Amino acid sequence: MTQRTQLVSQVDTEIAEFLASREPILAAIAGELAAFTNFSRYLLSGGKRFRARFCIAGWRSISTSLDPERERAVVTLAAALEVFHAAALVHDDIIDNSDTRRGMPAAHIRFADVHAQAGFAGSAHSFGRASAILHGDLLLGWSDELVDSALDLLADRQSARSTRAEFNRMRTEVTAGQYLDILEENAWPTVSDSDTISRAQRVMTFKSAKYSVEAPLALGALIGGGSATQVDSLRRFGLPLGLAFQLRDDVLGVFGDAVVTGKPTGDDLREGKRTVLVAFARQGMDDAQRAAFDHSLGRTDLDEAAISDLQKQIESSGALESAERSISTYTAEALEALRLARLEPAAASELEQLARLLTDRSA
8 A cells, every 4th residue: 555545544534533523512412413424424435535635745745754743734634625625515516406416415405305204394405405504514614623633733833824824715715716606607698708718717717626636735735844936836737737627527517427427417507507618619609509508508407308419519519629628738737837846756656647537537
């Protein structure tokens, strides 16, 4: 087992131990609150741990010496990123009215099922959404507790302050990016066609790309005591890779196999997501085609035939080809930045492997 694999395994242990430590706190308040830890365990038991991996890789890229204090701190910080990501998923599924996550019921559906099975009064749907909002809020608070625990392990207070500032900025950017995503799904009729791609790229950057790759890398380097030059070199690698990652997600959200992605095929089309892929498609259509496409996009009652038709429209517009070309360009930019970063060979090789995994994945 490599050191990286060992550390990712330690992140899993850290998350499990943290949730176990919060269980008696909730139980002391009310037995019914067990749903919060039970659903948190479910949500945090899956996933590819990309953010944790990049955080650990960021630390390893600037540190070749064994420092138990820093190692424990980076594991706890990586766990905080995974809990933060879980919170974002809970809230994102509510906003997008998405009922599944990794092929299983989303948090708001699980809470609605609690209502239905118990025979409560009122609307199971409303209960599920309200409960899941609180679940996401609780996970956000727990992620912050883990960040504090990580920073308390450091004797180097400057590293602690820099790491905290980076985490706070990441949290602000993700929230802002989420709002911009909602804005685009509603404001698009008022936006000039010439601006749709740049606005979709803005959403992609702040909602996903920065917090998926760039921020975890920077956080790992900062908690390891990395210099401004070292952190900047990782950012130059991380941002284009994060953009490639999100574009790959956009493609999978339209064309991906439900068995592989854990989401219904074409779910992004039913949700009306105004992604870069959609912006590319609209750019490649004439006025009549664009009007017909806009009329169908975002309809929750789209059946398999309608999804297939929209997929064909996107592909015939040249959007899929443009997206794949952009993924290749972003990936090449990231790998060139990695080459110029002059990292230790082992660290550079690890980051290149993660880059390939992120952009060549089938899920």
